[in-house]
Amino acid sequence: MAVRALIFDVFGTLVDWRSGVAREAEQLLAPYAPQLDGGAFADAWRARYGPSMETVRSGARGYVDLDALQAESLPAVLAAFGIDGVPEAVLADLVLAWHRLDAWPEVPDALVRLRAAHLLAPVSNGHVRLMVDLARRNGFTFDAILGAGYSRDYKPKPALYRDAVAALGFSASETLMVAAHSLDLAAAAQHGLATAHIARPREHGPAGGETAPGVPVTYAAADLADLARQLGV
Amino acid sequence: MAVRALIFDVFGTLVDWRSGVAREAEQLLAPYAPQLDGGAFADAWRARYGPSMETVRSGARGYVDLDALQAESLPAVLAAFGIDGVPEAVLADLVLAWHRLDAWPEVPDALVRLRAAHLLAPVSNGHVRLMVDLARRNGFTFDAILGAGYSRDYKPKPALYRDAVAALGFSASETLMVAAHSLDLAAAAQHGLATAHIARPREHGPAGGETAPGVPVTYAAADLADLARQLGV
Known part of the structure; x- marks a missing residue:
């Protein structure tokens, strides 16, 4: 056919996605993590993507969109890189890195x-x-x-x-x-x-x-x- | 805002929609209804659109798309105009008039x-x-x-x-x-x-x-x- x-x-x-998220993370997190390896950060965030979607796929909860899942994953990624003190508005903008x-x-x-x-x-x-x-x-x-x-x-x-x-x-x-x-x-x-x-x-x-x-x-x-x-x- | x-x-x-459906109906039904008033036919078909959607809106049945609803309505419209003998393939094409x-x-x-x-x-x-x-x-x-x-x-x-x-x-x-x-x-x-x-x-x-x-x-x-x-x- x-x-x-x-x-x-x-x-x-x-x-x-990797280059884009790396670029955005390095820019947005520069004041809080000046030596950040953006690529490694992107990899770590992306690694949480599958397990976070599984909470929806499994039926454990209703559909929530990828922005919501990425926002939920972000604190643990930041913690893994030892980054803290990032304002909420910067976190929200970082989630939108996936749109850019x-x-x-x-x-x-x-x-x-x-x-x-x-x-x-x-x-x-x-x-x-x-x-x-x-x-x-x-x-x-x-x-x-x-x-x-x-x-x-x-x-x-x-x-x-x-x-x-x-x-x-x-x-x-x-x-x-x-x-x-x-x-x-x-x-x-x-x-x-x-x-x-x-x-x-x-x-x-x-x-x-x-x-x-x-x-x-x-x-x-x-x-x-x-x-x-x-x-x- | x-x-x-x-x-x-x-x-x-x-x-x-009215001019387009009228044009398509007159063309496709010409062998079966040579004097068809396509505009009146379009109006009659369109009049069944609200009631047919209501069967879904009311919850009486699950979602079916507009092609399905228009196809279901079509026999009664044809009957109202005294048109019969239209082959299935022509009926299916007539439903697609709404796409054209x-x-x-x-x-x-x-x-x-x-x-x-x-x-x-x-x-x-x-x-x-x-x-x-x-x-x-x-x-x-x-x-x-x-x-x-x-x-x-x-x-x-x-x-x-x-x-x-x-x-x-x-x-x-x-x-x-x-x-x-x-x-x-x-x-x-x-x-x-x-x-x-x-x-x-x-x-x-x-x-x-x-x-x-x-x-x-x-x-x-x-x-x-x-x-x-x-x-x-």
């Missing part, structure tokens, strides 16, 4: 090419406003914002993939999940979606990133421009 | 102006794919698609207004509901939203349309370009 719609993971796949991330270099142009032939929507664990802010900052044009906000749950729960397919109205096999993370693609494939892996060897900075899919995929691409070429756009 | 985000009713406010409607003339340019200064999202009783198709056809760029698909219910239920405010992340008073229908604006105002009425004197063809708000509103505009002027963009 021809691909009609592309749905995207965002953090790591379309935007470079830059795209990987080829992404904006590749999205324009892809959108000429396909419907595009993020299916991220980020909520609507977070996606809107990243899209505005980076010049992304999406047809819709799906994902955690739309489904009130977090990937890899089935609702996110199923709701995205239903919302865009093509068959699952005409809907292509695009991600730099094999676990996300494996979950999408379980629901019949086509899958595209994007190599992001620098996602985790010195710790690397997935250079190739660890699961069977429909497309494996070096970057989003390569995926566009493989799709013939 | 300054307006930060605009949310839009779509059928009647941004697009001319044209904007009121000033809307595309006005949305471009408004988007330079505000976040924009439809909050329609149409679902995601329906909004996406109307946006693509008419060159609308939205930041997100909210409304019935996002809230799994129909206006004027509170969830649609509350969910839209929460998704865009501004206060209710910074969020402007834009509609050609006073009932929609009255409901939005109940939840603290700012409101803008757009006059659409030809929405219902010879039967007219709202030329002015019937309830107190924040802005009353002759069309969407006038609203943009009033908002200073």
